[in-house]
Amino acid sequence: MAGKLPQALSVPALQEEISMKHLRYWPLFAFALLAACSPGPEETLAAVPQDERMAVPETASDDLSEQEMATQPASCADELGAEAAQVLVDQCLAISPATRPPCNAQNSCDMIRDEIRRGCGFGDEGGNPAFCSEYQ
Secondary structure, three states: OOOOOOHHHOHHHHHHHHHHHHHHHHHHHHHHHHHHHOOOHHHHHHHOOHHHOOOOOOOOOOOOOHHHHHHOOOOHHHHHOHHHHHHHHHHHHHHOOOOOOOOOOOOOHHHHHHHHHHHHOOOOHHHOOHHHHHHO
């Protein structure tokens, strides 16, 4: 009996248990090494010159001021009226390869006209509708 050790105390089992315990901690050890090697936030900011850093405004407002709203283009329907805007939209849809806006009366008239001009400039201009001559 003295010659046999219980399985829990045998040398191979004890060695295997010790090696398994160490394997369990390898990911933690690797993470600690990687974290220790990375620069801190102060070092990262110091590496970028002051003039290259992006300026962040102190206060940002989601609301547009009245002046900003006045500079935004109105919809073409508001600018020309519904009927005239619809004529532009129909011309745009007839010539434009775009499947989505800008051929929409809610966009600015300039945007619609630019799309018509672009569409009229594609390919052989001999087959273009008569209204294309206004945009050349």
